Amino acid sequence: xxxxxxxxxxxxxxxxxxxxxxxVRAHYQRLARRFSEMEDGExxxxxxxxxxxxxxxxxxxxxxxxxxxTERIFPFDLIPRIIPASEWEHIxxxxxxxxxxxxxxxxxxxxxxxxxxxxxxxxxxVRSAKHFRPEFMGFDVPKNIYIHICGTDLIRDxxxxxxxxxxxxxxxxxxxxxxENRQAMKRVFPKLFARYQVRPVDRYAQDLLxxxxxxxxxxxxxxxxxxxxxxxxxxxxxxxxxxxxxxxxEIVTGSxxxxxxxxxxxxxxxxxxxxxxxxxxxxxxxxxxTVFRKDSVLGVPGIIEAYRKGNVNLANAIGTGVAxxxxxxxxxxxxxxxxxxxxxxxxxxxxxxxxxxxxxxxxLENLEKLVVKAANESGGYGMLIGPHATKEEIEKFRxxxxxxxxxxxxxxxxxxxxxxSFCDGCAEGRHIDLRPYIxxxxxxxxxxxGLTRVALRKGSLVVNSSQGGGSKDTWVLDEIDEPPSQSxxxxxxxxx
Amino acid sequence: xLSRVADSCFWLSRYIERAETNARIxxxxxxxxxxxxxxxxxxxxxxxxxxLATLEDQELFNKHHEKITPEAVMEFVxxxxxxxxxxxxxxxxxxxxxxxxxxxxxxxxxxxxNRTFLYxxxxxxxxxxxDSPIDFxxxxxxxxxxxxxxxxxxxxxxxxxxxxxxxxxxxxxDSTSRVLDIKYHILLPSGEQVGGHVDITQWMAVLRxxxxxxxxxxxxxxxxxSWQVAEFLILHGEFPRSIRFCANKxxxxxxSISGCEVGYFSNEAERLCGMLRSKLNYTTIGAIxxxxxxxxxxxxxxxxxxxxxxxxxxxxxxxxx
Numbered sequence: 001x002x003x004x005x006x007x008x009x010x011x012x013x014x015x016x017x018x019x020x021x022x023x024v025r026a027h028y029q030r031l032a033r034r035f036s037e038m039e040d041g042e043x044x045x046x047x048x049x050x051x052x053x054x055x056x057x058x059x060x061x062x063x064x065x066x067x068x069x070t071e072r073i074f075p076f077d078l079i080p081r082i083i084p085a086s087e088w089e090h091i092x093x094x095x096x097x098x099x100x101x102x103x104x105x106x107x108x109x110x111x112x113x114x115x116x117x118x119x120x121x122x123x124x125x126v127r128s129a130k131h132f133r134p135e136f137m138g139f140d141v142p143k144n145i146y147i148h149i150c151g152t153d154l155i156r157d158x159x160x161x162x163x164x165x166x167x168x169x170x171x172x173x174x175x176x177x178x179x180e181n182r183q184a185m186k187r188v189f190p191k192l193f194a195r196y197q198v199r200p201v202d203r204y205a206q207d208l209l210x211x212x213x214x215x216x217x218x219x220x221x222x223x224x225x226x227x228x229x230x231x232x233x234x235x236x237x238x239x240x241x242x243x244x245x246x247x248x249x250e251i252v253t254g255s256x257x258x259x260x261x262x263x264x265x266x267x268x269x270x271x272x273x274x275x276x277x278x279x280x281x282x283x284x285x286x287x288x289x290t291v292f293r294k295d296s297v298l299g300v301p302g303i304i305e306a307y308r309k310g311n312v313n314l315a316n317a318i319g320t321g322v323a324x325x326x327x328x329x330x331x332x333x334x335x336x337x338x339x340x341x342x343x344x345x346x347x348x349x350x351x352x353x354x355x356x357x358x359x360x361x362x363x364l365e366n367l368e369k370l371v372v373k374a375a376n377e378s379g380g381y382g383m384l385i386g387p388h389a390t391k392e393e394i395e396k397f398r399x400x401x402x403x404x405x406x407x408x409x410x411x412x413x414x415x416x417x418x419x420x421s422f423c424d425g426c427a428e429g430r431h432i433d434l435r436p437y438i439x440x441x442x443x444x445x446x447x448x449x450g451l452t453r454v455a456l457r458k459g460s461l462v463v464n465s466s467q468g469g470g471s472k473d474t475w476v477l478d479e480i481d482e483p484p485s486q487s488x489x490x491x492x493x494x495x496x
Numbered sequence: 497x498l499s500r501v502a503d504s505c506f507w508l509s510r511y512i513e514r515a516e517t518n519a520r521i522x523x524x525x526x527x528x529x530x531x532x533x534x535x536x537x538x539x540x541x542x543x544x545x546x547x548l549a550t551l552e553d554q555e556l557f558n559k560h561h562e563k564i565t566p567e568a569v570m571e572f573v574x575x576x577x578x579x580x581x582x583x584x585x586x587x588x589x590x591x592x593x594x595x596x597x598x599x600x601x602x603x604x605x606x607x608x609x610n611r612t613f614l615y616x617x618x619x620x621x622x623x624x625x626x627d628s629p630i631d632f633x634x635x636x637x638x639x640x641x642x643x644x645x646x647x648x649x650x651x652x653x654x655x656x657x658x659x660x661x662x663x664x665x666x667x668x669x670d671s672t673s674r675v676l677d678i679k680y681h682i683l684l685p686s687g688e689q690v691g692g693h694v695d696i697t698q699w700m701a702v703l704r705x706x707x708x709x710x711x712x713x714x715x716x717x718x719x720x721x722s723w724q725v726a727e728f729l730i731l732h733g734e735f736p737r738s739i740r741f742c743a744n745k746x747x748x749x750x751x752s753i754s755g756c757e758v759g760y761f762s763n764e765a766e767r768l769c770g771m772l773r774s775k776l777n778y779t780t781i782g783a784i785x786x787x788x789x790x791x792x793x794x795x796x797x798x799x800x801x802x803x804x805x806x807x808x809x810x811x812x813x814x815x816x817x
Contacts, residue, residue, distance in 0.1 A: 057603070058595070058610045232595050245599040256498050267499045269655065269753070269811040 004035055004043060004427050005420065011429055014160045014417040016081055027084045027477060034192045035079075047078055047422060050184045059180050061235045061465060074177055075470030077421045080185060081432060081452040082196070088448060088476045091154065091162055094346030095436055096444045097336060099150050102169060102323045103440060104339040106146035109322060110136055120338050121331045125355070128406050129328060130376040131170070131284065131321020135291075139308065141317045142215045143441075148315040149208070149279075150438040151175075151450075154346070156417035163414070164346050165433065167332070169324040170316060171281050174451040174471075175204060175437045176239035179246075181451075181473040197478040199448035204437070205246030211441030212247075212277045217310050223276035226266065227251045230282050230298045240281050254282070259302030264312045277313045278303075284318050326375040326409045327353060352410045354401045363401065363410040367394045370410040372401070385461060387413055416461055419472065421454050431455045433463050434474065449474035497655045499812040501600055504593040505656050506807065508601075509663030511590035512609075515583045516640045517671040518573055521547055523633035524705040529566060531697065537565075544569045550678045553581050570629060575622070583636070584616045602650035608643045615639070661749040662807060669742035670800050672706055676729050677793040680722070699725050706737045726789060727781035739796060740776040746803070747773050753811070765806035772799045 010018050017028045024032045035043070051073060054060070060071040083091075108115050109126055116123045126132055151172025153165040182201055186193050209225065216223035229240035231253050244251035256266050257275065265272035280287060286296040288304040306312045322328060330351045333344040352359040352370070363370060367386050374382030384397045401408045418429035436450030452472040453463035463469040525547055532539060541564045548554040548569060556579055561568050576582045580589075591613045598606050615621050625632040644664075651657050679702045699720050703709040706729060715732070716724045732738040747769050756762035761770055784792045 055614060056607055056611050058606065232592065237595070241595070241598040245603075249599075250498060250501075251599050252498065253500070256500050269497050269499055269502045 003040060003425070004038070004422075005032070006426065008420060008427050009429060011418065012158075013415050013429065013431075014156055014158050015429060016156075016417055016419040016432070018420075027082050030195050031080070031082065031192060034189070034195070043078070043422060044425065046188045050076055050078060050188050053184060053187065054180070057180075059176075059238055061238065074465050075456055076181060076184060077430075077454055077456070077470050077472045078185070078188060079420050079422055079427060080473040080475050081419050081434070082475045082477065083449065085477050085479060087162070088199075090345065091436065092446055094162070094164075094344070095152055095438050095446055097340065097342060097345050098152065098164065098167070098332065099147060099438050099440055099444055101332065101336040101339050102150070102167065103144070103146050105335050106317070106320060106323055107144050108339075110139060110319065115335065115338055118338070120334050121328075125327055125331070125406075126322060129322040129325040131319065131325060133284065133319035133322075136319045142217060142219075142310075142313050145215055145440050146317040146320050147323065148211050148215065148317075148440050150440070151435045152438065154434045154436070155349075155414055158415050158417075160417065162346055162434075164329075164332070164348050165414075166326065166329060167324045168435075169320045170283060172435070172437065173236045173239055173281075174435060174453075176242040177471050178437070178447070178449065178451050178474070179204060179242075181471060185473040196475060198475040199478050201447045201449060204447045205243060207439050207441075207445055207447070208243065208279070209247040209249070211439050212279055212315055214441040215313050215315060216276050217313050220276055224274060225249050225277040225279065226275055228257070228278050228280040228282055228300075229253060230286070234281075236281065243279070254298045254300045257300045257303070259300060259306050262302070262306045262309045262311055264300070264303060264306050275312060277315065279315050284321065287314075287318075321376075326373050327355065327406065330409065349411045349414055354405045354408045354410065359410075360401065360405055363408075364398060366410075367398060369413070371413055372397050372408055372410045375407050375409060383462075385413065388461075413461070416455075416463075419452075419454065421456065421470075421472070423456070423458075428458070430458075431461050431463065432472070448476035497600070497659075501597050501656065502659045503808065503812045504597045505600065505659035506663040508590050508593035508597065508609075509660040510667040511586045511593065512640055512643060513664050513667035514581070514671070515586035515590070516637055517667075517675075518551060518581070518583045518586070519633045519636045519640070520707065521550060521675065521705050522570055522573055523630055523637070524701050526566070526570070526629050526633070527704075528697065528701045537563075540564075540566055546678050547573065550674050551581050552674075553579060556581075574625070575616075587613050587616055597656070600656045602646070604646045604650045605643065608639070608646050612636075612639045612643070655753055658749040658753045659811075661745060662753075665742040665746040665749070666800055666804050666807075668737060669739045669746070670797060672729055672737050672739055672742070673793045673796050673800075675702060675705055676726060677790060677797075680726070680789055680793075695722075696720050703728075708735060708737060711735050723781060723785070726784070730784065730792075731776065731779070731781060740773075743769065743773045743776050750807075763806070763810040765803055765810050768799060768803045768806055772796070772803065 008018070010020065010022060017025060017032070019025060054073045054076065060073055105115065109132070115121050116126060147169040149172060151168040151174065153168070154162050155165050157163055178201055212225045213223055225247070226249055227240055227244040229237060229251055231237065234240070241251055250266065252266055258265050258267060258272065260272075264275045264278070266275050282298055285293045287299045288301060289296045289299050290301045291304040303312070304318070307314055307318065329348065330353055333348055336342055336344045352363050354360040354363050363372070367384070368389070370386045372384040372386070377383070384393060386394065416431040416433060419432045420427035421430040423430070432452050432454045434450050434452050436446050438444060438446050452474045453469050454472055455461060455463045455468070456470045457468045460468065525544065529540070529543055532543070544564050544566055548557050548564070551573060553573065557569070557572055560578070561572070572579055572582065574583045577584060579585060587609070591609050594601060594606055594609045621632065624635060647657070647660060679698065699722060700709060702725060703712050708729060712725065712728050715728060728735065728738065730739050733740060735741055750766050750769055751758060754762045754766065756766060761767040
């Protein structure tokens with residue numbers, strides 16, 4: 001046996017691969033066997049091979065600070081995260097339920113606002129949400145779908161319970177890594193891959209295109225669909241171009257589009273060509289300088305007018321940010337009950353609202369124990385992890401919360417589950433989360449798995465790529481054929 | 497096709513071709529230098545100055561260097577990021593353009609450009625260069641040829657491909673005319689040496705830098721004269737780097753894009769290209785030398801500039817609106 005798992009420490013966390021007593025979980029046994037057959041150094045060679053292939057393919061993201069070498073590969077960990085079929089089935093039901101509720105909520109807040117009238121959510125919370133767009137009250141979107149593409153972040157707590165950490169209902173990114181990671185794993189571990197029945201993910205682009213075509217204005221059966229990107233210097237440009245290529249459609253920047261008489265056209269070598277559906281990877285704020293931020297050079301002047309008149313559709317819709325606000329998050333389980341009359345399948349993390357007097361008192365008294373998040377930030381910014389913070393940082397957040405109670409929420413520190421990750425020659429436990437991508441069109445579908453992000457810095461709970469995070473391939477198994485646990489093989493693969 | 501994409505394809509291709517021209521010129525010049533018996537600094541300076549003149553890099557070079565030395569010129573034209581005409585800058589620019597049209601070109605094409613860029617950027621190229629500059633330039637030209645082959649074999653030969661052809665042949669016609677112009681300028685005044693040993697070697701070098709020596713020798717058995725070299729590089733109908741060949745290819749790509757009937761024109765680029773083409777198809781080397789070679793080449797370069805401008809005007813005029 002090689003030294004990959006020799007000194008593995010499970011620690012006081014839920015470990016995806018090992019039970020608390022050190023036995024390899026059933027769905028990881030074949031992997032444990034394959035990895036233990038490897039010679040020393042083989043794993044590292046494979047890792048280098050994978051990295052080189054990412055670099056050659058230009059699968060990189062751009063980091064804004066620092067000058068030279070602004071393109072980096074998103075670190076990829078070769079030890080996959082494996083999800084048994086039964087667990088996935090549970091996750092899938094929970095996510096579909098959640099997205100249905102969010103879309104019903106969006107329709108409601110932009111129309112009758114029943115949920116406010118029936119005092120489920122305070123009016124103040126909706127009205128003060130940074131991304132709420134009152135100018136779209138009463139506006140109907142095709143097929144009543146607001147969030148077409150949702151990235152919901154899940155974590156597992158100490159007991160392994162899948163819990164929702166946040167919803168990303170504006171422009172969730174990362175799906176290209178799901179597809180590329182899978183390609184890399186197939187190349188690097190073809191035999192291991194063949195030993196598992198892993199559910200494929202490669203239909204994502206076709207599913208996405210079907211969703212975009214489904215929501216074309218006026219039910220147009222043959223719409224022209226494009227991807228709108230901020231441009232090659234955007235950190236997610238690789239993904240934008242990847243998706244356009246995989247769907248076989250054009251990728252455009254704001255300056256490729258022009259609006260005339262409230263119709264959107266792209267500028268082609270054969271003149272202007274009408275555009276019907278735009279998968280936009282530009283936030284609301286930047287999409288139209290005549291309506292939102294005047295200083296935006298990325299957007300398309302007049303596009304919102306065209307959208308209002310129903311001449312073009314945008315995915316996701318304008319104003320979905322009110323649903324992924326971190327204060328709104330608190331109310332999602334209530335929404336599920338209110339709109340669907342169901343109990344939430346996936347729980348939220350326990351959350352305190354600093355807008356609530358009682359909660360705020362608790363938050364301010366326990367800052368050093370809590371995680372505080374700004375309601376409208378993403379990417380791991382605007383966050384305080386109490387136990388890891390300095391006195392100064394805590395005081396800064398204290399002042400910020402007092403000044404703007406609506407702007408923050410707090411949660412207990414959740415000890416994210418860990419998964420063995422390759423660090424410096426052997427496997428070490430690192431915290432992970434999971435972002436599945438949910439598509440809502442004619443039906444709601446999720447490609448099996450999603451992006452497993454891993455906090456590669458020792459002890460870190462932050463998985464964002466901008467904060468030293470990496471990713472893993474996520475294997476959702478097709479069968480429930482987990483080998484019967486044999487005590488013999490368990491002792492063999494026990495961690496010393 | 498989006499105008500921006502057409503423009504990027506055009507420039508992507510020009511930059512690739514430009515990098516290849518640079519690599520080839522440096523390779524040939526390096527080899528020629530090794531034939532010198534006398535390696536005094538003056539001779540070396542005289543030998544390397546035309547490289548800078550051909551590539552129109554002279555002014556910027558002078559800003560950064562006091563003296564022309566082989567090392568300084570090779571460094572400047574190969575690795576100097578501050579020089580927008582350097583090979584590394586051309587490849588970087590080609591790659592930036594390729595990045596914006598990744599959904600148009602094949603993944604294989606993108607990876608070929610990206611690998612070439614990483615090779616130049618990450619020190620492997622530098623190591624190869626230090627081992628043997630000649631081998632290094634060959635390897636580089638091979639990589640760029642691989643890009644051409646990959647494009648041909650993996651990309652749909654549709655509009656995007658046509659724009660790649662436009663960029664390639666505009667750039668190639670231009671660089672052949674410049675190589676010829678500069679060498680002619682430098683070689684001819686030394687009248688006493690016409691037909692001498694150095695002269696033949698130099699003209700052979702001109703042919704080599706256009707990858708034309710073997711092809712030339714097949715056409716003009718056993719003789720290397722300035723007259724015939726000029727004829728070959730300007731007027732040969734089938735040699736892929738001759739100006740006439742390039743103009744014909746350029747013309748084909750233009751008509752393929754517009755679908756216009758041959759014999760007519762549907763835009764200014766086609767009209768100008770048709771004129772250049774018929775000039776090349778119906779002239780003789782005698783007539784060219786009568787007007788003056790330099791003047792002829794100068795006019796050709798100006799037409800190429802006009803054609804490139806007309807292509808942008810015709811297909812990409814929306815871009816800045």
